Amino acid sequence: MQLESLVNLKKTIFFLILFFLSFIKLNAQNECATILTSEEEEYLSAAKVLRQAFYSSNKTNADIIYIPVQNHVFHSSNGTGGLLENDITTVIATLNYYYKNSHIVFYECSPTDNINSDTYYDFDNTQESSVASLYDISNVLNIYYCNSVYSSGTSVCGYAHFPSSTPKDRIFLKNSCATNGSSIVHEVGHYFSLYHTHGSSNNGTTTELVNGSNCYTDGDELCDTPADPNIDGLVDANCQYTGNATDANGDFYSPLTDNIMSYSSKSCRDSLTPDQYSRANYSAIYDRAYLSCSSLASYYCGSLGTVWAVKYCDANSNNGAIGITVSGGKQPYQYLWSNGDTVEDISNLSGGTYILIISDAAGCIISDTITVLCYTSSIKEKEINTSFIPYCINGKLEIKYTGNYSFRTNVTIVDILGNVLFSDQVLFSPQTENVIPIEKLNSGMYCITISNQTYKVIYVN
Numbered sequence: 001m002q003l004e005s006l007v008n009l010k011k012t013i014f015f016l017i018l019f020f021l022s023f024i025k026l027n028a029q030n031e032c033a034t035i036l037t038s039e040e041e042e043y044l045s046a047a048k049v050l051r052q053a054f055y056s057s058n059k060t061n062a063d064i065i066y067i068p069v070q071n072h073v074f075h076s077s078n079g080t081g082g083l084l085e086n087d088i089t090t091v092i093a094t095l096n097y098y099y100k101n102s103h104i105v106f107y108e109c110s111p112t113d114n115i116n117s118d119t120y121y122d123f124d125n126t127q128e129s130s131v132a133s134l135y136d137i138s139n140v141l142n143i144y145y146c147n148s149v150y151s152s153g154t155s156v157c158g159y160a161h162f163p164s165s166t167p168k169d170r171i172f173l174k175n176s177c178a179t180n181g182s183s184i185v186h187e188v189g190h191y192f193s194l195y196h197t198h199g200s201s202n203n204g205t206t207t208e209l210v211n212g213s214n215c216y217t218d219g220d221e222l223c224d225t226p227a228d229p230n231i232d233g234l235v236d237a238n239c240q241y242t243g244n245a246t247d248a249n250g251d252f253y254s255p256l257t258d259n260i261m262s263y264s265s266k267s268c269r270d271s272l273t274p275d276q277y278s279r280a281n282y283s284a285i286y287d288r289a290y291l292s293c294s295s296l297a298s299y300y301c302g303s304l305g306t307v308w309a310v311k312y313c314d315a316n317s318n319n320g321a322i323g324i325t326v327s328g329g330k331q332p333y334q335y336l337w338s339n340g341d342t343v344e345d346i347s348n349l350s351g352g353t354y355i356l357i358i359s360d361a362a363g364c365i366i367s368d369t370i371t372v373l374c375y376t377s378s379i380k381e382k383e384i385n386t387s388f389i390p391y392c393i394n395g396k397l398e399i400k401y402t403g404n405y406s407f408r409t410n411v412t413i414v415d416i417l418g419n420v421l422f423s424d425q426v427l428f429s430p431q432t433e434n435v436i437p438i439e440k441l442n443s444g445m446y447c448i449t450i451s452n453q454t455y456k457v458i459y460v461n
């Protein structure tokens with residue numbers, strides 16, 4: 001290659017690199033608008049020593065803390081746009097995936113609150129008090145999902161509130177950020193008193209020293225997150241820190257680029273440290289102890305229960321039917337089927353999955369998902385009774401089967417962290433109560449799957 005063309009090629013590469021660097025910089029806005037107010041700072045400072053004593057001994061209380069969540073999804077006024085129920089399931093699963101390390105479990109206290117409103121679909125933080133007075137459920141974590149979120153006129157990913165003596169239990173998130181896998185974990189981190197790894201401000205840099213000598217008091221007040229100068233726009237496509245800033249001693253920073261509480265690229269953020277998990281655990285226990293969901297037991301189990309029977313159908317005539325028997329709770333019951341029916345039993349069904357929500361006069365809600373299978377063969381009107389009633393007595397789980405035939409089927413019980421406590425074949429005999437042979441269960445929630453057909457979350461007191 002001639003010298004001139006080689007120089008031109010080098011020039012081209014140089015400008016290409018410059019172009020991409022400027023592109024990365026422009027797109028590296030981290031867009032967290034959580035601001036530490038003076039009241040929150042005062043509140044957090046008051047227990048600073050206790051907070052530090054807790055996580056400096058790397059303590060995480062063994063008890064699981066259940067955090068009730070109310071999801072509020074904004075749609076435009078005509079009902080279009082906004083997150084789907086699957087997205088909400090993903091959000092809760094993402095939170096539980098990370099915060100199980102803080103022994104925190106998030107659960108939905110009540111079903112998603114879907115709100116059609118052009119006024120709030122594109123939300124501005126000056127609207128927060130009006131949204132709160134209209135839709136907040138007190139003493140639960142309210143998460144609002146909006147098409148866009150503005151803070152002081154700037155589009156942001158979202159924001160939360162730190163603990164304080166007058167707590168605001170709400171988080172606002174832009175839809176596209178809610179499902180990116182890290183922003184919701186980041187904002188919930190603030191809700192549980194976690195600062196950015198570059199410190200309590202959202203835009204400034206840190207006074208924490210690289211040598212770690214003031215790690216308890218500066219930066220995020222945690223010593224297993226190295227000093228971070230604020231790495232917004234300073235992380236490359238390989239998640240490498242590209243900055244060369246130095247601290248007051250002239251030492252070069254070596255910040256974490258995978259930390260969720262940092263301003264690294266969102267796609268690089270996938271971890272929290274043991275001290276961060278411990279601080280969040282402390283916060284859940286001591287700052288958020290007032291959270292409660294009054295309808296928890298009823299919503300998940302209570303005495304309200306259903307027994308259902310499915311008639312298999314002929315695909316040519318769509319003559320499937322589901323019969324329901326409801327027991328317990330407080331009558332009268334109300335029924336809402338996913339096909340829009342509001343009666344107890346539904347018929348003339350084609351094959352598919354039907355979801356039933358039953359509410360009683362006491363406000364308890366349960367739901368069931370029932371599958372109707374249709375065949376093109378000669379099987380018609382074959383009634384299969386697949387009724388199971390899982391319940392708990394003195395910490396033991398029992399299953400009552402109300403069918404008329406003996407058979408063996410798979411039963412699986414997992415705890416809320418996904419640990420399988422029992423998975424085996426169980427013999428069911430007509431009208432008997434089967435005790436699942438596992439050790440006494442601690443208080444908490446358990447998921448039980450029977451024969452791939454019934455799925456319940458039960459609460460053991």
Ligand SMILES: [Zn+2]
Nearest residue numbers: 032034186196
């Ligand atoms: Zn933040």
